[in-house]
Amino acid sequence: TQLGASAFAGWASLGGDAKNMILKINSLDTIPESSFDGCTELSDVYFSDNLSYIGKYAFRSCEKLTSLTFPNTLKHIDYGAFNGCIALEFFNNPVALERVSADAFAETLWFENFIKNGNNEILYLGKVALAYVFDESYTDIELDFKEGTTCIADGFRCNIDNGSYISSEASKGRIKKITLPSSLRRIGDYAFGTELNGLKYNANITDIVLPENIEEIGDYAFSRCELLKAIEFPASLKYIGTNAFAYCKSISVLDLPSTIETIETYAFRDCESLARVRYDVPDAKGNSLFLTTMSSGCTADKVIIGPSVKILPDNIFSYATNLVKVEFEERNSASHMYVGRNAFSNCVNLTKLDLPLGTDSIGVMAFYGCKALQHLELPTGLLKIEGAAFGDCSALSSLELPEGLLYIAGSAFKDCPELKSVVFPESLQYIGKKVFGGGTECSLTSVVWNPIYCTTDRGASALFGDNITSLEIGDKVENIPSGFCSGFPIVSIDLPASLKSIEEYAFYHCYSLNKINLYATTPPTFVANDNTFANYNAEVHIPQGTLADYQATDWRQFNLIEDLPGTTIDKVSMNDINISVKDGMLHVTGHTGNYSIYNMQGKLLYEGNATSTPLPAGIYIVDVEGAEAKVIL
Numbered sequence: 001t002q003l004g005a006s007a008f009a010g011w012a013s014l015g016g017d018a019k020n021m022i023l024k025i026n027s028l029d030t031i032p033e034s035s036f037d038g039c040t041e042l043s044d045v046y047f048s049d050n051l052s053y054i055g056k057y058a059f060r061s062c063e064k065l066t067s068l069t070f071p072n073t074l075k076h077i078d079y080g081a082f083n084g085c086i087a088l089e090f091f092n093n094p095v096a097l098e099r100v101s102a103d104a105f106a107e108t109l110w111f112e113n114f115i116k117n118g119n120n121e122i123l124y125l126g127k128v129a130l131a132y133v134f135d136e137s138y139t140d141i142e143l144d145f146k147e148g149t150t151c152i153a154d155g156f157r158c159n160i161d162n163g164s165y166i167s168s169e170a171s172k173g174r175i176k177k178i179t180l181p182s183s184l185r186r187i188g189d190y191a192f193g194t195e196l197n198g199l200k201y202n203a204n205i206t207d208i209v210l211p212e213n214i215e216e217i218g219d220y221a222f223s224r225c226e227l228l229k230a231i232e233f234p235a236s237l238k239y240i241g242t243n244a245f246a247y248c249k250s251i252s253v254l255d256l257p258s259t260i261e262t263i264e265t266y267a268f269r270d271c272e273s274l275a276r277v278r279y280d281v282p283d284a285k286g287n288s289l290f291l292t293t294m295s296s297g298c299t300a301d302k303v304i305i306g307p308s309v310k311i312l313p314d315n316i317f318s319y320a321t322n323l324v325k326v327e328f329e330e331r332n333s334a335s336h337m338y339v340g341r342n343a344f345s346n347c348v349n350l351t352k353l354d355l356p357l358g359t360d361s362i363g364v365m366a367f368y369g370c371k372a373l374q375h376l377e378l379p380t381g382l383l384k385i386e387g388a389a390f391g392d393c394s395a396l397s398s399l400e401l402p403e404g405l406l407y408i409a410g411s412a413f414k415d416c417p418e419l420k421s422v423v424f425p426e427s428l429q430y431i432g433k434k435v436f437g438g439g440t441e442c443s444l445t446s447v448v449w450n451p452i453y454c455t456t457d458r459g460a461s462a463l464f465g466d467n468i469t470s471l472e473i474g475d476k477v478e479n480i481p482s483g484f485c486s487g488f489p490i491v492s493i494d495l496p497a498s499l500k501s502i503e504e505y506a507f508y509h510c511y512s513l514n515k516i517n518l519y520a521t522t523p524p525t526f527v528a529n530d531n532t533f534a535n536y537n538a539e540v541h542i543p544q545g546t547l548a549d550y551q552a553t554d555w556r557q558f559n560l561i562e563d564l565p566g567t568t569i570d571k572v573s574m575n576d577i578n579i580s581v582k583d584g585m586l587h588v589t590g591h592t593g594n595y596s597i598y599n600m601q602g603k604l605l606y607e608g609n610a611t612s613t614p615l616p617a618g619i620y621i622v623d624v625e626g627a628e629a630k631v632i633l
Contacts, residue, residue: 031058047071054081070094077104093126100128102155131157140176147181154188176204186216193223210234217244235259240267256281258308274299280306287314307331314340323347328356339366355379362389378402385412401425410434421446428454433461450474456481475599475618480506497632498617504528516540519619523553565632579622581633586613596623
């Protein structure tokens with residue numbers, strides 16, 4: 001059996017001219033929101049034995065209800081469920097009750113009697129604390145919740161007795177101390193806090209000790225407790241609601257443990273005295289946990305990220321303008337972490353960043369505007385850098401991208417005017433356009449390009465701008481992507497023996513390029529012939545013995561010169577030392593001492609005295625006691 005929301009709302013008599021109607025509810029475990037709201041002639045309700053939830057305003061203003069018998073299966077009575085049931089005076093305590101939301105019994109005779117007759121008492125419904133009543137003369141209230149209490153209700157009420165009235169929120173301003181029982185599982189929404197700006201309702205609360213079994217802290221639970229200095233979160237805590245500790249302006253240290261499962265948005269917004277934060281929540285699910293406005297964030301100068309973090313939420317430390325140090329605790333080698341959108345954006349005093357092993361992905365604008373960032377260490381295994389992730393990092397001068405990186409989105413390092421040199425890894429598979437800005441706005445002067453097979457979006461836009469003076473292409477590169485050198489003022493370039501294809505616009509607008517040293521023995525293919533180069537009169541120097549093969553392809557348009565060492569030269573002799581290549585092996589005979597092998601960028605690949613060394617296809621320099629030979633595999 002099911003019942004829709006507002007199913008009988010506003011029915012004064014539930015049918016015809018009948019009065020004092022009796023409602024029998026069978027087989028329903030849920031009574032939805034406003035189901036019988038305003039049924040003013042409803043006098044008796046019989047609940048089903050399996051009922052667990054009564055929705056918002058479900059029986060609001062049912063003015064003839066006088067008593068109720070709740071089944072022991074009932075767990076949650078939601079906001080305003082019996083609000084305005086002015087004759088309701090008697091009901092039992094359901095043993096399974098876990099949560100009562102704000103104003104569930106407001107303006108009932110039961111609640112009004114408590115306000116009039118109580119004195120320094122807490123009102124309970126089962127194991128849920130609903131309200132507190134005190135004498136008007138009390139100013140420094142100490143609340144001591146009894147053992148066995150499992151929940152402090154949403155909107156926990158504080159009222160003056162003897163018929164006098166001060167708003168519940170203002171009355172909370174008289175609370176000085178709270179003692180919470182070990183049995184407590186949940187502190188409800190707005191229990192001791194407020195969302196209203198400019199009101200200091202809970203100014204006297206300075207310390208709270210959360211019990212070891214607490215599991216949930218609701219929305220705004222301690223919001224604007226401005227003198228609250230310290231809070232320690234036990235391992236049992238699973239949930240912190242939105243704005244739960246917002247505007248707690250005296251808290252200076254936070255340690256958020258790995259056992260927390262959810263922290264909602266703005267949970268710690270405007271905690272303006274925070275100096276240190278340790279954050280070890282695997283996936284908070286909320287975002288902007290410390291952000292106050294779009295120009296003000298966490299005030300801490302040091303942040304420690306624990307080893308359990310899987311996702312650093314969007315905006316978590318955005319605009320943390322005091323932040324000078326981010327420390328990552330040692331992580332399990334198999335762990336994974338994603339740095340969310342704007343996670344550290346505009347941390348203008350952050351100078352150094354060493355992201356840990358296990359960082360998989362860096363989100364959009366994650367470190368955007370970190371203008372003081374000079375040292376950036378990205379870990380091996382990083383897979384993805386999203387758009388503008390390090391945009392406007394104006395102090396960054398050099399960058400070595402780690403092996404394992406697969407993807408760099410457009411504008412990832414745009415507006416970094418001091419960034420002059422970049423080394424790309426072999427693993428890169430995609431690079432977006434204008435990663436470093438386009439044209440003259442790109443400050444790069446030196447690029448080492450090692451990706452074996454990397455593509456980009458089609459088009460003539462250059463990947464690296466117009467200021468490049470040094471470009472090295474690695475000896476394993478198989479593809480030159482679209483727009484690779486478009487517009488570069490380069491005169492000559494070396495293309496490796498491993499090269500297999502060149503995409504359209506790769507050297508478009510490179511009008512000064514007049515010499516190409518191409519070491520590939522099999523002619524690389526053009527993806528689109530007409531737009532690949534600007535100057536087809538350039539000299540293309542190719543390996544000996546390959547002229548006929550090149551003349552049979554689109555390379556015949558160039559001035560082909562067959563003068564580079566080719567694979568037909570498979571043996572070099574110097575000083576009685578023989579160096580030869582065969583079947584992917586480099587062989588050195590006639591020499592018992594050490595020799596060295598370098599790639600064309602001068603990187604040492606091997607040093608030793610083995611007679612045979614396996615190497616991938618490419619061009620190498622072999623150094624034997626100062627004598628050098630260039631060989632091609």
